[in-house]
Amino acid sequence: MKNLKKIMLGISAVAVASTISVASLAEEWRGWNIHKPGYPNTVAMDKFAELLKQKTGGEITLKMFHSGVLGNQPDAIEQVRVGGLAIGNFNLGPIGPMAAEANVVSLPFIFKDMGHMHRALDGAAGDKISAGMAKIGIVALAWYDSGARSFYNSKKPIMKPSDVKGLKVRVMNNDLYSGMISALGGNPSPMAFSEVFQSLKTGVVDGAENNWPSYESTGHFEVAKYYSLSQHLIIPECVCINDKVYNNLSAKNKKAVKDAARESAELQRALWEKRAISSRDKVMKAGVKFNEIPNKQAFMDAMKPVHTKYLSANPDLVPLVNLIKNTK
Ligand code: GTR
Numbered sequence: 001m002k003n004l005k006k007i008m009l010g011i012s013a014v015a016v017a018s019t020i021s022v023a024s025l026a027e028e029w030r031g032w033n034i035h036k037p038g039y040p041n042t043v044a045m046d047k048f049a050e051l052l053k054q055k056t057g058g059e060i061t062l063k064m065f066h067s068g069v070l071g072n073q074p075d076a077i078e079q080v081r082v083g084g085l086a087i088g089n090f091n092l093g094p095i096g097p098m099a100a101e102a103n104v105v106s107l108p109f110i111f112k113d114m115g116h117m118h119r120a121l122d123g124a125a126g127d128k129i130s131a132g133m134a135k136i137g138i139v140a141l142a143w144y145d146s147g148a149r150s151f152y153n154s155k156k157p158i159m160k161p162s163d164v165k166g167l168k169v170r171v172m173n174n175d176l177y178s179g180m181i182s183a184l185g186g187n188p189s190p191m192a193f194s195e196v197f198q199s200l201k202t203g204v205v206d207g208a209e210n211n212w213p214s215y216e217s218t219g220h221f222e223v224a225k226y227y228s229l230s231q232h233l234i235i236p237e238c239v240c241i242n243d244k245v246y247n248n249l250s251a252k253n254k255k256a257v258k259d260a261a262r263e264s265a266e267l268q269r270a271l272w273e274k275r276a277i278s279s280r281d282k283v284m285k286a287g288v289k290f291n292e293i294p295n296k297q298a299f300m301d302a303m304k305p306v307h308t309k310y311l312s313a314n315p316d317l318v319p320l321v322n323l324i325k326n327t328k
Pocket of ligand 1: 034073090091093146172192193209210211214237
């Protein structure tokens, strides 16, 4: 009996020792994503997790939490900063208030189109934005697409800036967006993404702004049927990792993580292109009242004070803004 006890103790000691050694070899990360299953970002982040495991030979695994179940975006960004979460797929909009360089992408109409945004992000401006994010403890591994954001609401088509007058418009948490709505004479209402559907439905807000895929995936098109193609913001998104988690990796695993993120971004961009079209088709079929904006310059002019105010408060960002504007 005594011997059996000794044997059992021996076995459990071995078991404990092997668990410890496995645990210290393998890292298990948690990742945040706001979107639902099937959304391009969700599919791409799952692919990222799969590639990560493959490329690190199982040394790193990532458990993705989708649909915003781990909380709203500003809180999740904070969690990645402090290391409560390792990774997130974030829109640069809510990162902007924490990282000045990242905020320049939230100046309305700063990018002419998606191509311009890609060239700027993949070039010197992207490096400066990444450096700004690194200062707050976040490493941008790759950039995802998020299309162009346009206005939608439950009241009327928006054709000219004054049509926004008096409308309550939901925006993401960033003073630049509140300033943008105020500049048009509307009432900005900063609010978490998850609350927008109910707020549109009950009239807490009249409208919001987003790209086709988010307008569709959230069901906002069912409760705010006027979509007006203002395309006032083209905001990139990132696959972002906590800096300490990243910097503690071996050179080999750092490369594996970056490669996995970049490959997932290629997939995300390809899926995005298709989804932007299928989402638009779906909401049109569902009876959305769509309109183009006859004179976009009028919106650019009306939003100019947002640029002026921001750049006079942050003169050190003028060169970065010019770098973006001059990116061919
Ligand atoms: C989506 C974006 C999300 C979130 C959302 C919002 O287009 O992918 O990360 O920022 O918009 O409006 O809150």
